[in-house]
Amino acid sequence: xxxxxxxxxxxxxxxxxxxxxxxxxxxxxxxxxxxxxxxxxxxxxxxxxxxxxxxxxxxxxxxxxxxxxxxxxxxxxxxxxx
Numbered sequence: 001x002x003x004x005x006x007x008x009x010x011x012x013x014x015x016x017x018x019x020x021x022x023x024x025x026x027x028x029x030x031x032x033x034x035x036x037x038x039x040x041x042x043x044x045x046x047x048x049x050x051x052x053x054x055x056x057x058x059x060x061x062x063x064x065x066x067x068x069x070x071x072x073x074x075x076x077x078x079x080x081x082x
Contacts, residue, residue, distance in 0.1 A: 003012070021029055 017026070
């Protein structure tokens with residue numbers, strides 16, 4: 001993840017984070033970041049499931065429309081012949 005950073009740059013970042021947030025706030029920060037990541041993943045999963053459900057509903061509607069059209073065409077042919 002941090003392969004583009006050299007060790008001195010990583011140390012500078014750690015010191016900067018410690019100065020900004022303080023040592024006592026780091027566990028809270030890590031916990032909140034973990035929760036945020038978990039909710040983000042959950043949101044992605046929910047969005048994907050909704051997209052699949054919408055796609056399935058659209059396919060079902062098209063199939064129902066085709067079925068109705070074929071039934072009406074069959075009824076029209078039988079009334080013409082009858």
